[in-house]
Amino acid sequence: MIGTVGGSGAPARPVIVEPGRYKMIEVTGLVKRYGGAAAVDGLTFAVRPGRVTGFLGPNGAGKSTTMRLILGLDRAHEGRVLIGGRPLRELDRPLTRVGALLDASRVHSGRTARNHLRVVAAANGIGDHRVDACLELAGLAAVAGRRIRGFSLGMRQRLGIAAALLGDPGVLLFDEPVNGLDAQGVQWVRTLMRDLAAEGRTVFVSSHLMAEMQNTADHLIVIGRGRLLADAPIGELTATASIELRVPEARTGTAVGLLAQAGGDVTADGGDLLVRGIDATRAGELLLDAGIPIVRLAERRSSLEAAYLDLTGEAVEYHALEGRS
């Protein structure tokens, strides 16, 4: 693999997947305090190329702060962030390495959309051709000459995404990108994220809505109160939670014994059993081998939403209690 850090490519080059071009984000022991309270409290994780990594947490969990710290906009009290093994500020023409959409309302609204992008692009030697290509891509070509002041939140999000793509970077961060977008816009963002990841880029996208991630992300990093709660493939977080079984009531005792022996955690209510810790196939085999007829067998997959609430429940509760005092 050949790294391209430090090289200089043509600013408006087409999207080409080069090996080693797409870099990992590595966050190590990140701490950020406001006053005495830690908004980000010892976060360590890595965001890998070639997939969409969702960044989830309730409101106030520290997602945006973490993103600002990754981008060097806010100063961390402890810890460090590396992008492709190097600190962000050492990167040559950073926009060609890392693109980001943070708060889309944070632009000078007196400029036209096109001038806004030109100003940003020029700072890294990116030409007007690329600006126009990004406007086109974001569906803003028709309003390119209008002042941002008149833009809806959805249009500003599109402009922010266009700005993130200006340098055709291998690493992309999006903070709540679907905020304010209509259904069509949401679909566009989802497809864009999937495509960017499919091209081998590192895509890190935050949301406080689990359902959004279910459709977009391959991998999830979940935080609550500035701490890491989960860092796992999305499939793992929605793995089988439990199975429901019905056996003849007379055989309940035997069935519970067998399943418990095999390592299951069983709750019985008459002939209805709720089993955790054993998958459906194994449970079925056990009971059939013992000659116990199975009247009903159902898998209950936890929804991502439920898994998320499970994970963050405590963090949110604590937050709410503290907020009241």
Added chain:
Amino acid sequence: MTDIRHILRSEWLKLRTVRSTWWCLGAAAVLVPVFGALTASSVDAAEAAAQPRAWLAEDGFDPLEPLAAVLLAQFAFGVLGVLAVTSEYSTGQIHSSLLAVPQRRRLLMAKLAILAATVTAVASMLTFGTFFLTQSLYPDGLGIGLGDGGAWKALLGCVAYTVFIAVFGFAIGAVVRGTGAAITVFMTVTFVVMSALPAVFPAPLQEEAVQYTFIGLAESLTTLQPDPRPGMLLASLVLAAYAALALAPSLLLAERRDA
């Protein structure tokens, strides 16, 4: 490291793609010649002709009197300086800028360079343009040329002071960051603190202290009097020191503050 030429190009685009720049410069471009012309045409020709010229006698006729209009327009240049920074911080645009240029001091200095260059160009055009306009408005024999009485030095001094006031506004903007607050601080320091400051000195020093306020230094830089106190060189150095002092906190804190 981000290429300084790229940053300068971006900063130049930034400055000229917002309306406030054109409002500030437009205000100055209207105020200066109009007030200059009014001052020039209100001169009593007979009385002026009877007086010695200002570089010959302390209370002589000063053909550069209309250039006071440039100093009158200093608030417009100061506000331009303030807005050059605060329009980025107060709108949040600074996030986009820092993603492209994470070296904050470099970004700030590039921004300052573009502002200073722009103000130098505009102030030169206004100062020299107003000079030629007003000298031509005087009745025969009253107007002077660039070489008379060292007028060109006073004109350059006028440009230098205008650049200083824009840089000072910039420095205040870079520390305070909010537009409203920064303009308030700028106006307060320039017009209130600077007038009140001499009063804190013991009586014998007060007169001298006045010479080192902004307007006192401007006077030294723009006068036709042969021996201004402080002299032009010292006055320039003191202004440069004021500018450096005002810029220091934002440069020192640049890497430590959150954007």
